[in-house]
Amino acid sequence: MLAAILSLTILGAVLGAVLGVANRFFHVEGNPLVEEIEALMPGSNCGQCGFPGCAGAAAAIAAGTASPACCPPGGRSLAVTIAQRMGVSLAPGGADDPGPLVADIDESICIGCTRCIRACPTDAILGGPKQIHNVLRDACSGCAQCIDQCPTEAMVMQPVPITLQQWFWPKPALQG
Amino acid sequence: MNEYLLLLLSTALINNVVLVKFLGLCPTMGVSKSVDAALGMGLATTFVITLAAAASWMLEHWLLAPFELGFLRILSFILVIAAAVQFTEMAIRKTSPALYESLGIYLPLITTNCAVLGVALLNVQQGYGFLKSVLFGFGSALGFTIVLLIFAGLRERLALASVPAAFSGAPAAFITISLLSLAFMGFSGLIPA
Amino acid sequence: MSGRELFMAAPAPHAHAGADVGRTMRRVQLALLPATLFGFWVFGWPAVNLFVITVAAALLTEAWCQRLRGCESRLWDGSALLTGWLLALSLPPWAPGWIGALGGVIAIALGKQVYGGLGQNLFNPAMVARVALLVSFPVAMTHWVAPLPLGSAGAPGFVEGLRITLGSMPVPDAVTSASLLGHVKTELSRGVDLAQALDAAGGTLSAWHGVRAGSLGETGALLLLLGGLYLLARGVIRWHIPVGVFAGLALPAVVAHALDPAHSLSATTHLASGAVVLGAFFIATDYVTSPNTASGQLLYGLGIGLLTWIIRSWGGYPEGIAFAVLLFNALTPVIDRYCRPRIMGRTRRGAPIRATQGSAE
Amino acid sequence: MGILDRFLRAAHFSGGVHPDDHKRPAADAPLRVMPPPARVYVPLVQHIGSPARAVVAVGDLVKKGQRIGEPQGAVSAAIHAPTSGRVVAIGDIVAPHPSGLPVRGITIASDGRDEWCELEGCDDPFALDPAEIGRRVAQAGVVGLGGAAFPSAVKLSGGLGARVELLIINASECEPFLSCDDRLMRDRAAEAVDGIAIMLHATGAREARIGIEDNKPEAIAAMRVAVAGQSRIRVEVIPTRYPMGSEKHLILVLTGREVPAEGRPSDIGVVVHNVGTAMAVRNAVRFGRPLVSRLVTVNGACVRQPGNVEVPIGTLAGEVLAFCGGLRADHGGPARLLLGGPMTGMQVPTLEVPVIKGTGGILVLDAAEVGEGEGGPCIRCGDCMRACPVGLLPLEIAARVRAGEVEKAAGFGLVDCIACGCCAYVCPSRIPLVQFFHHAKGELAARARGTQRNETIRTLTRAKAERLERDERDKAEALARRTAASLAAATEAAAAVEKAAARTNEESGACA
Structure with a gap:
């Protein structure tokens, strides 16, 4: 009995010591994944994902509680990049995926109040007081923070129109 | 020399740990979705099995047998295996974070890979010497890695096939591994037991 | 003649060479026909019955599975017919009908349709069925009969043949024979020398003209060779796999026979016996389950040949080509992974080649 | 140049196909010139690169050859009026493209006179500086007429920044049905060779080789006669095999050398121009005529x-x-x-x-x-692999694209695909392989654009956040300054008040 207790204790102690030393040797600082993912996010903290800011979303994605595709402004390309980095597979985008949305201004009802300009985190809206505003499509992150600001509902989110240079063949219908 | 070679061949192919003895099926099904991950898992398991085979031999012959502690065998073997797995896990996390992530939960679960404990216990049962024990462990692990690799290759192709909904995923994988097992039966009788 | 939506959108190319899957299947079947008819002649009515039952089972299973899946029927593309056909050729000619029927079901259901049908399977369906039958029913699957050509004395008539196939009449003992490989294996395991064993068999087992015991379609090796050459000439198959199989089997056999003629068969005997020719030209070359590249195919063929020789020489089974094919089917994805063609402008490893500025030529 | 030589050359690239060429009788019919129609619709982008900018307005009268679109950016091409008349619209027209999407273009109503504007010709192009030839070619809006429509001037005058040793003239015309290059060489061989000589001068290459497939004996004969006096221009007969006209394959067959992947022919000192382009260059340099018509x-x-x-x-x-x-x-x-x-x-x-x-x-x-027919699933026959002139595994790429694994498809060499269509041409299951590849390339490009966009947005967000922070800081500082100043003022004032009070007290005390 004593031999059994003693031997197991010694065994445990020796192995524990070895692992302790190994832990010193192979120590890994923090979780680099969260920082890496956060660096990929748009950083506009728009909150469309339901997390408090991009940092929160990055932490949730790294922890596996949020999908890599949870960021609407980042769109498919961001989702794919993150999924690749994490080594997980992404649910294929459905046919109803309209692609990224960007803000658009109905010029006939814009009153030039500049509220949207102040709300825009990327300075994607041009225009001055009492002038009709305009959205720079390339700079719009699609965060939709301007939509609620507009007093006349002139702001709408719309899919980016496909141009000739960007068009490509759809995937052939499944066979077999 | 010939004897050792035959032992290696026999454990790796003819008495394959996965397809003939049906040990270690959990990681075989779990980590066979990509060839790269399968290779990583195979190498990690090879390391653990070989180490565990050596350590368990020492434990058996220097501790358990002299003090007649045979009843502690499983307990102490698991202890050694768990320590080896912990060590491997730390090492992989440090050296290859990508592999660490792709292996996920299956890395710590090498501890519960019955092939590892099975090999250690079979060594005792067969009464192998030290060198043979290590070789038996290594051969088994080699067999495990080979099957994992082949199976991962097959599953990568399976992922591209239009498998009927009722069979997609695990069912098709199980049928595939059973057919693979059928193919391995061709090795039977190669070396008289 | 104007207006939109006149022409359906389709990507280039807007031309086609005209090849189709059905044509390939028909050519393979044509190549198999002489050897099959020869098998019918050598083994008589029971063989015909077995063939019909096996092929019918394969076709019915295919139709049933396609119906279950609710996809459009591709029953007549010839692939299920070919699978059943190849399976029938690999069975003992007087095997009971239920063996053929079960084999047909296993081949199509487990070997093919589980994976999604044509082109999706990982293993050769006919060989899956053959190995499954061999492992499950070793007695029935190694019950060989001596050749009793149609019309010869003692050959069963149509009714007798039907009764043999349906199992209501036992196969007469006098007819029972052994295949050459099985005979050699038994004798060697009893410690009998090879020369004696072959002498005792009296040469009838290894007759080159194919009137010998063996499975339904394998005995007419010369006719199979002819069919294989036709497939090569037609471009249906390429030479790499058959040559690989023959070389992989013959080379070690030559060496072993030179070292120990008393216990190892000569290369010619190896090549002419069993299902090597059938396997090399018609089974190992199955597109779906073999590697694509020339180097991969050669490797795959060599592996099958070598493994067949190993199993025949030392294994528990007298014939190993079915196991070897299945095993290398499993290795095909791995082979494909490492044997890839070189991409133009790149090295074999995939890096762009270095530009060498200078005069042309 | 014997049969053996030819055989060896054919062995240089594996793959390729031999489709029925269908070139005759169209190739044998005499060349016809079509008069300008009542209206022409001229897109502002007909080339690889940025679109041109319209420099005419609706209602303007234009002459044939007058510049109506100004190139924008380094890779772009000028657009000219194909006939004389009045600009009636500048806006969207249906693009000559399978998508049917609109493209910006200029519509001109012809006045029926087809009058040229004033042109700047040149009697001796060989006296011109190569850079000047490049300028004139750019002025004329010449692009590669083989199909890709890359602005020719960029390739002509060392725009790619590498020394050119060899000029290859692509007259292989490997596409079935097409015979415009064949016809051009039969009818206008001397002019084409003159154009080639000008190009030779412009590129500074030592020699030019004209690659013509052996299914065009009349063109070969005509060109041989035309190059008779030229020591530095040679006609090379090459075997008929599709895609012989692919730039990289033509170079391989004519020189035995491979262009590095992801690289350009100029990396190995070669430049390739279409024979039709040579004609257009001649017209541009000798007569100042811009590219306003072509053989179709x-x-x-x-x-x-x-x-x-x-x-x-x-x-x-x-x-x-x-x-x-x-x-x-x-x-x-x-x-x-x-x-x-x-x-x-x-x-x-x-x-x-x-x-x-x-x-x-x-x-x-x-x-x-x-050759329409019924398709089916891939049976892995490998015919596509053997037909691929680049050495790809089309079946593996397509299977991965089908499963949505575009990155893995890229790992199989998708970027090296030249979209020649050989694989789909031979596929017995009629799988639209090329469409799979187009789709995957488009998808990858879209993702790259998305990543770039995300990066831009991230930068902009950070810039605005920083600006707001700076504003905030500035404001706070200004406020602090103001407060400090007012505080000081207040203290001063208080001190003054106190002093005054003290004085008053003193005074009052003194009074008391």
């Missing part, structure tokens, strides 16, 4: 009078077909309308699309020529 092969079983036609740029395909006698209704009617050849050409949704600089053919094929 009108062919296919459904065309009444197949042949080659010189067509003003901007003419609608339907009008060209009408000029060739219209369409036949037999053969089961037209199955496909193509711009370009059947292997790489584009199917367009309507006849109302304009001919542009890169349009080498207008084909109306019937069902038999298209």
Whole structure:
């Protein structure tokens, strides 16, 4: 009995010591994944994902509680990049995926109040007081923070129109 | 020399740990979705099995047998295996974070890979010497890695096939591994037991 | 003649060479026909019955599975017919009908349709069925009969043949024979020398003209060779796999026979016996389950040949080509992974080649 | 140059296919010149690179050859009026493209006079500086006429920054049905060779080789006669095999050297121009004539009078077909309308699309020529792999694209695919392999754009956040300054008050 207790204790102690030393040797600082993912996010903290800011979303994605595709402004390309980095597979985008949305201004009802300009985190809206505003499509992150600001509902989110240079063949219908 | 070679061949192919003895099926099904991950898992398991085979031999012959502690065998073997797995896990996390992530939960679960404990216990049962024990462990692990690799290759192709909904995923994988097992039966009788 | 939506959108190319899957299947079947008819002649009515039952089972299973899946029927593309056909050729000619029927079901259901049908399977369906039958029913699957050509004395008539196939009449003992490989294996395991064993068999087992015991379609090796050459000439198959199989089997056999003629068969005997020719030209070359590249195919063929020789020489089974094919089917994805063609402008490893500025030529 | 030599050359690239060429009788019909139609529709982008900017307004009168579109950016091309008349619209027209999407273009109503504007010619191009030739070619809006429509001036005058040793003239015309280069060489061999000589001078290459497939004996004969006096220009007969006209394959066959992947021919000192381009360069340099028309092969079983036609740029395909006698209704009617050849050409949704600089053919094929048939699943026969002239595994790439694994497909060499169509041409299951590859390439490009966009947005967000922070800080500082100042003032004031009070007290005390 004593031999059994003693031997197991010694065994445990020796192995524990070895692992302790190994832990010193192979120590890994923090979780680099969260920082890496956060660096990929748009950083506009728009909150469309339901997390408090991009940092929160990055932490949730790294922890596996949020999908890599949870960021609407980042769109498919961001989702794919993150999924690749994490080594997980992404649910294929459905046919109803309209692609990224960007803000658009109905010029006939814009009153030039500049509220949207102040709300825009990327300075994607041009225009001055009492002038009709305009959205720079390339700079719009699609965060939709301007939509609620507009007093006349002139702001709408719309899919980016496909141009000739960007068009490509759809995937052939499944066979077999 | 010939004897050792035959032992290696026999454990790796003819008495394959996965397809003939049906040990270690959990990681075989779990980590066979990509060839790269399968290779990583195979190498990690090879390391653990070989180490565990050596350590368990020492434990058996220097501790358990002299003090007649045979009843502690499983307990102490698991202890050694768990320590080896912990060590491997730390090492992989440090050296290859990508592999660490792709292996996920299956890395710590090498501890519960019955092939590892099975090999250690079979060594005792067969009464192998030290060198043979290590070789038996290594051969088994080699067999495990080979099957994992082949199976991962097959599953990568399976992922591209239009498998009927009722069979997609695990069912098709199980049928595939059973057919693979059928193919391995061709090795039977190669070396008289 | 104007207006939109006149022409359906389709990507280039807007031309086609005209090849189709059905044509390939028909050519393979044509190549198999002489050897099959020869098998019918050598083994008589029971063989015909077995063939019909096996092929019918394969076709019915295919139709049933396609119906279950609710996809459009591709029953007549010839692939299920070919699978059943190849399976029938690999069975003992007087095997009971239920063996053929079960084999047909296993081949199509487990070997093919589980994976999604044509082109999706990982293993050769006919060989899956053959190995499954061999492992499950070793007695029935190694019950060989001596050749009793149609019309010869003692050959069963149509009714007798039907009764043999349906199992209501036992196969007469006098007819029972052994295949050459099985005979050699038994004798060697009893410690009998090879020369004696072959002498005792009296040469009838290894007759080159194919009137010998063996499975339904394998005995007419010369006719199979002819069919294989036709497939090569037609471009249906390429030479790499058959040559690989023959070389992989013959080379070690030559060496072993030179070292120990008393216990190892000569290369010619190896090549002419069993299902090597059938396997090399018609089974190992199955597109779906073999590697694509020339180097991969050669490797795959060599592996099958070598493994067949190993199993025949030392294994528990007298014939190993079915196991070897299945095993290398499993290795095909791995082979494909490492044997890839070189991409133009790149090295074999995939890096762009270095530009060498200078005069042309 | 014996048979053995030819055989060795053919062995240089593996793969490729031998489709029925269907070139005759269209190639043998005499060249016709089409008069300008009532209206031309000239897209502002007919080339690889940035679109041109319109420099005319609606209502302007233009002469033939007058510049109406200014190139923008380093890789772009000028656009000229194909005939004289009045600009009636500047806006969207249907692009000659399978998507049927609109493209910005200029519509000109012809005045029927077809008057040239004033042109700046040159009697001795060989006295010109190569850079000047490049400038004139750019002025004339010349682009590669083989189909890709890359601005020629960029390739001509060392724009790629590498020394050119060898000029290869691509006259292989490997696409079935097309014969415009063949016809050009038969009818205008001397002019084409003059153009080649000018190009040779401009590029500074030592020699030029004209690669012609051996199925065009008349063109070979005509070109041999035309180059007779030229020591530095050679006609090379090459075997007929598709895709011989692919730049990299032609170079391989003519020089035995491979262009590095992801690289350009200039990396190995070679530049390739189409023979039609040589003609356009001659016109541009000798006569100052911009590229306002081109030879177009009108062919296919459904065309009444197949042949080659010189067509003003901007003419609608339907009008060209009408000029060739219209369409036949037999053969089961037209199955496909193509711009370009059947292997790489584009199917367009309507006849109302304009001919542009890169349009080498207008084909109306019937069902038999298209070879329509029923498709099926991949049986892994490997025919596509053997047909691929680049050494790819089309079946593996397509399987991965089908499963949505575009990155893995890229790992199989998707970027090296030249979209020649050989794989789909031989596929017994008729899998639309090329469409899979186009889709995957588009998807990858879209993702790259998305990543770039995300990066831009991230930078902008950070910039604005920083600006706001700075504003905030500035404001706070200003406030602090103001407070400090007012505080000081207040203290001073308080001190003064106190002093005053003290004084008062003193005074009062003194009084007391």
